[in-house]
Amino acid sequence: xxxxWIFHIxxxxxxxxxxxxxxxxxxxxWKETARMMSDFGIGSLLIVIIIxxxxxxxxxxxxxxxxxxxxxxxxxxxxxxxxxxxxxxxPTVTCLILAGKIGSxxxxxxxxxxxxxxxxxxxxxxxNTSSYLVGPKIVAAITMIPLLxxxxxxxxxxxxxxxxxxxxxxxxAEYLQGVQSFFVAFNVRVMIIKAVVFGFILTSxxxxxxxxxxxxxxxxxxxxxxxxxxxxxxxxxxxxxxAWMLL
Amino acid sequence: MIEVKDVRKRFGEQExxxxxxxxxxxxxxxxxxxxxxxxxxVLIKCIVGLMIPDEGEILYDGRDFTKMTIKEKKxxxxxxxxxxxxxxxxxxxxxxxxxxxxxxxxxxxxxKEKTDRVNEVLSRVNLQGANNKYPSQTSGGMQKRTxxxxxxxxxxxxxxxxxxxxxLDPKTAIVIDELIREITLENNITTIINTHDMNSVIGAGxxxxxxxxxxxxxxxxxxxxxxxxxVELNSFIFASEFLKEAxxxxxxxxxxx
Numbered sequence: 001x002x003x004x005w006i007f008h009i010x011x012x013x014x015x016x017x018x019x020x021x022x023x024x025x026x027x028x029x030w031k032e033t034a035r036m037m038s039d040f041g042i043g044s045l046l047i048v049i050i051i052x053x054x055x056x057x058x059x060x061x062x063x064x065x066x067x068x069x070x071x072x073x074x075x076x077x078x079x080x081x082x083x084x085x086x087x088x089x090x091p092t093v094t095c096l097i098l099a100g101k102i103g104s105x106x107x108x109x110x111x112x113x114x115x116x117x118x119x120x121x122x123x124x125x126x127x128n129t130s131s132y133l134v135g136p137k138i139v140a141a142i143t144m145i146p147l148l149x150x151x152x153x154x155x156x157x158x159x160x161x162x163x164x165x166x167x168x169x170x171x172x173a174e175y176l177q178g179v180q181s182f183f184v185a186f187n188v189r190v191m192i193i194k195a196v197v198f199g200f201i202l203t204s205x206x207x208x209x210x211x212x213x214x215x216x217x218x219x220x221x222x223x224x225x226x227x228x229x230x231x232x233x234x235x236x237x238x239x240x241x242x243a244w245m246l247l
Numbered sequence: 248m249i250e251v252k253d254v255r256k257r258f259g260e261q262e263x264x265x266x267x268x269x270x271x272x273x274x275x276x277x278x279x280x281x282x283x284x285x286x287x288x289v290l291i292k293c294i295v296g297l298m299i300p301d302e303g304e305i306l307y308d309g310r311d312f313t314k315m316t317i318k319e320k321k322x323x324x325x326x327x328x329x330x331x332x333x334x335x336x337x338x339x340x341x342x343x344x345x346x347x348x349x350x351x352x353x354x355x356x357x358x359k360e361k362t363d364r365v366n367e368v369l370s371r372v373n374l375q376g377a378n379n380k381y382p383s384q385t386s387g388g389m390q391k392r393t394x395x396x397x398x399x400x401x402x403x404x405x406x407x408x409x410x411x412x413x414x415l416d417p418k419t420a421i422v423i424d425e426l427i428r429e430i431t432l433e434n435n436i437t438t439i440i441n442t443h444d445m446n447s448v449i450g451a452g453x454x455x456x457x458x459x460x461x462x463x464x465x466x467x468x469x470x471x472x473x474x475x476x477x478v479e480l481n482s483f484i485f486a487s488e489f490l491k492e493a494x495x496x497x498x499x500x501x502x503x504x
Binding site: 024025027028116117118120121123124125126127 | 295296297320321322323324325327329331332333335336337348349351352353407
């Protein structure tokens, strides 16, 4: 991709600005949004469940191992798994995974559309291409990713419970006591805010990379890689900024 | 009618279009021909608004496209249809959905009206029964015809075809040429075709604009083509010995010898 970072930031902002135009036909935009919601939500559900289950399980077992010879009560395992899942693992790790899955998918889809002149075809029809192709993806992402993150947090906590109880470190009652201890509702709000912000970042960056792909088929692969790498970096940066601002 | 007046386009140091002026009339197939890199794709992209010319005017029945507001351009684009070199069909949609797409987006027709219109254009391009197939399940010729159906479904006043015969066998290419020509005549459309296919040039060249290194080198039709002494055009069109001989035979016939 040609141009310096100021050029790319400017063009990225311009792309986002073009989303705020009146849709040619609202029903078509909703149809596309629904398709994207299904793609992002249902399409990513299994991978999110599997990964978050094991993250919860591994953190529970490792934390239980560290506590096993200490004076700290074992029910703390449940508390730590819950807090780490809600505040960090569920929003951040899930979005890093989704940056790989959804981000590369978006960049390659739009890149292919650009290279096969499908975007030109839409433009010639008089359709605001950025609004029609990018808008529904962002709306779908900021709707579905928070839901996936909530599912991830729940699955991680369940995974932690199953792993720690089955490995014999603590009882089910102890784990549940830990999960229910020191519950701060604000942390759930932080998790959802993070999910919305990360969802916006990973879709908008990936859309930008795909939308402006040019050249040959190799460029689509490069655009996908750039989408994933830049999204991951920005998600981690935003994670730090949000933690600093909200907590 | 589409008029281009002194259209210039530059990419960095390289001037790709060096002041092209021409007229494209309705009800006839207007061909832009030239070697690769002669500027014909850039010219067609400037005409349809995918590129903005650095200088010059592009007039659609007197309306200057380069001076239009975004809203006016959007309105004009509803009168445009385009067939792309690679067809540009939406992979995730069926043939019927592809053709119906402009109707879904821009009209308030009922589903039945839209389906009737889609079936009408599909039968016009001989694609009856292919409604539920995906583009990947159809042949190259069928994809071209789907592209034509989508381009004409809104009854365009102006039709643009970028290399409509690329990737097709000679027989299918002729069928596509004839189809475009028939549709042009039936609906009195201003059709501009970007090609370097010899069959198209000879068969469908009601008007031919030959570009060479960004300049308008020659202008005429498929009859005057055989009589021209233009060196660049002759070396482009009658490149092989076979075609040179064909030209001689045609010229002798035309002169009654």
